[in-house]
Amino acid sequence: MTDHDPRRSMLERMLLIRAFEEKNVALQSEGKAAGTCTSVGQEASAVGVVSALGPKDRILTNHRSAGHLLARGADPGRMMAEIAGRATGYCKGKSGTLHISVKDLGVILTSTIVGGELSLATGVALSLTLLGEDAIVACFFGDGAACEGIFHESVNLAAVWNLPILYVCENNQWQAYVPRRETMRIDHIADRASAYGIEGRTVDGNDVEAVHAAAAEAIESIRRTKRPFLLETYTYRLRGHFEPDDQSYVDPGELASWKARDPIPALRARLRAAGELADADFEAMERDARARIDAAAQFAASSPFPAPEEVTTDVYA
Amino acid sequence: MPRMSAMQAMGEAIAEEMRRDPRVVMFGEGVATKRRELVAEFGGARVRNTPLAEGIIAGTAAGAAATGLRPVIDLLFAPFICFSMEELVNSAGKLRYVSGGQFSFPLVAMAMTGCGWTVGAQHNQNIEAWFAHTPGIKVVMPSTPADFKGLMKSAIRDENPVMFFADMPLLHAEGDVPEGEHVVPIGKAAVCRRGTDVTLVAYAKMVPACAAAADTLAAEGISAEVIDLRSVKPWDEETVLESVRRTGRLVVVHEASRTCGVGAEVAATAAEKAFDRLRAPVVRITGPDAPAPSSWALEQAFVPQPTAIVESVRTLVVRQREGTAA
Numbered sequence A: 001m002t003d004h005d006p007r008r009s010m011l012e013r014m015l016l017i018r019a020f021e022e023k024n025v026a027l028q029s030e031g032k033a034a035g036t037c038t039s040v041g042q043e044a045s046a047v048g049v050v051s052a053l054g055p056k057d058r059i060l061t062n063h064r065s066a067g068h069l070l071a072r073g074a075d076p077g078r079m080m081a082e083i084a085g086r087a088t089g090y091c092k093g094k095s096g097t098l099h100i101s102v103k104d105l106g107v108i109l110t111s112t113i114v115g116g117e118l119s120l121a122t123g124v125a126l127s128l129t130l131l132g133e134d135a136i137v138a139c140f141f142g143d144g145a146a147c148e149g150i151f152h153e154s155v156n157l158a159a160v161w162n163l164p165i166l167y168v169c170e171n172n173q174w175q176a177y178v179p180r181r182e183t184m185r186i187d188h189i190a191d192r193a194s195a196y197g198i199e200g201r202t203v204d205g206n207d208v209e210a211v212h213a214a215a216a217e218a219i220e221s222i223r224r225t226k227r228p229f230l231l232e233t234y235t236y237r238l239r240g241h242f243e244p245d246d247q248s249y250v251d252p253g254e255l256a257s258w259k260a261r262d263p264i265p266a267l268r269a270r271l272r273a274a275g276e277l278a279d280a281d282f283e284a285m286e287r288d289a290r291a292r293i294d295a296a297a298q299f300a301a302s303s304p305f306p307a308p309e310e311v312t313t314d315v316y317a
Numbered sequence B: 001m002p003r004m005s006a007m008q009a010m011g012e013a014i015a016e017e018m019r020r021d022p023r024v025v026m027f028g029e030g031v032a033t034k035r036r037e038l039v040a041e042f043g044g045a046r047v048r049n050t051p052l053a054e055g056i057i058a059g060t061a062a063g064a065a066a067t068g069l070r071p072v073i074d075l076l077f078a079p080f081i082c083f084s085m086e087e088l089v090n091s092a093g094k095l096r097y098v099s100g101g102q103f104s105f106p107l108v109a110m111a112m113t114g115c116g117w118t119v120g121a122q123h124n125q126n127i128e129a130w131f132a133h134t135p136g137i138k139v140v141m142p143s144t145p146a147d148f149k150g151l152m153k154s155a156i157r158d159e160n161p162v163m164f165f166a167d168m169p170l171l172h173a174e175g176d177v178p179e180g181e182h183v184v185p186i187g188k189a190a191v192c193r194r195g196t197d198v199t200l201v202a203y204a205k206m207v208p209a210c211a212a213a214a215d216t217l218a219a220e221g222i223s224a225e226v227i228d229l230r231s232v233k234p235w236d237e238e239t240v241l242e243s244v245r246r247t248g249r250l251v252v253v254h255e256a257s258r259t260c261g262v263g264a265e266v267a268a269t270a271a272e273k274a275f276d277r278l279r280a281p282v283v284r285i286t287g288p289d290a291p292a293p294s295s296w297a298l299e300q301a302f303v304p305q306p307t308a309i310v311e312s313v314r315t316l317v318v319r320q321r322e323g324t325a326a
């Protein structure tokens, strides 16, 4: 029954992402893992958009990518192995946490250069167009990246060339340690769409169903109009920029108000109110997610490191 | 063999490769306007103008290369590449490695470089060493129309990002160019002239300068071997070392500034691997550590001239002969 109910499976995915990132945080605090950029609080954005994509669609994302990858169906074990620098990781341990790509899942790039994914997205979409593939590109980036020049260059070119790109700005109110409001006069990145002659829309990024519906509509519009679409998921980064981060610079009132809008309890409450989810069901889902992630961590920890000779392989084709 | 300019030879190579492989596409600022024959033959989808935005031109090439196309981009003048360093260095050069080999980046980024057109510093800088120092990227810099054609074909067929630097004054000089399938491998130098007393290593416009110097030296009884590297990365160590071991003397000539330039790499390699055969110190003749001037007179002062090469070789050989006599 779980498999057939999209709301329940979205909840499961969000719980898996949360468990994955909390495990990494725990390992990091024990000194057993490298620091990571988590997307805690942004799971609805990741799951809502990725669940609206088709299997042939491509994804490019940024340093806060675990949610996008796991929502796409990436194996948490191979992701953890990658983060831990093991040979069994998706990129043989050469990427680490910040650049994981998974060709088989259509995940072309995780860019840790802010805006790097925006620059490659146009090329990936050009390939789809010229090679006659009926698919689109979903490109995830932050509000910080939207202040880089390449954002303008990318969206403008995609608009001019009619490239099938869903630009997804996850506006989480932070740009590393800079509050978004210090860097722009407007509140919504989607407002910029009209400057490029394309459509844009802001959606509540903490409501997974709303995000899914908005992404599905945007994708439909991309296919119909042959123009890119700028979707903004308005959300919040509940943890620090890069673990460990004590968030001492964050206004406690602001943090508390966004914690109250945590997308996971929000969806749980909605399902419970509809009589679709008993507390015991939810707890079982959480336990399952944690068990999967514990097994993933075990897999990573017991995987071998790459051989030293690998340091110079894969440089040239 | 037909005669044509390097510019025409490059155009011919691109057209032949586009004919051969439907995945080859070309774009850049004014590409579709200036290469009408390509648009006419291959259509506006494969040959495109872009906005004036070098970052997204290079980024689009990288993304397209990773997913099945083989883009050739024209970035116009080498200094403009500063706007596309991020995409070329951080993406095209690194992502094959970072992805554990999942993606390749078969793209060619062309740009014009070199003194001789009095266009000044913001249109003229020899930046090949930046890319030679960058992992994952190859760099070619031909000197003859035939090599422009053959190396362009190799660059387009290569599975890696290739920087193709065209030395401006060479673009309109004519030469014989083989028709059809003429492919010059990347990483293979050309021995342009055989000699026994000294090895002159150069690339691009400094190759004809070395050839002129070798003529003058021959009249004085000094026999100079002239090697055209053609590829700056990878460069043909074997051919250079073989020659240096025979002649015992090495002069490296390039127009780019000296510090950490390609000449330093060639000189250091000779010192490491052929020291016991060297009869004289290795010499570098290079452009100064200065932005390129615009004035014709200053440009000529900037570019290493054949006279400087001749003088330097004379000193090396004479010192050696005097040393032997003593």
Ligand SMILES: Cc1ncc(C[n+]2csc(CCOP(=O)(O)OP(=O)(O)O)c2C)c(N)n1
Pocket: A063, A064, A112, A113, A114, A115, A141, A142, A143, A144, A145, A146, A172, A173, A174, A175, A176, A237
């Ligand atoms: C070009 C570049 N500049 C700066 C950084 C350092 N940095 C890493 S993440 C980040 C914040 C990016 O903010 P945003 O795009 O809003 O994404 P978020 O982290 O909020 O998800 C910064 C400044 C970088 N990685 N790349």
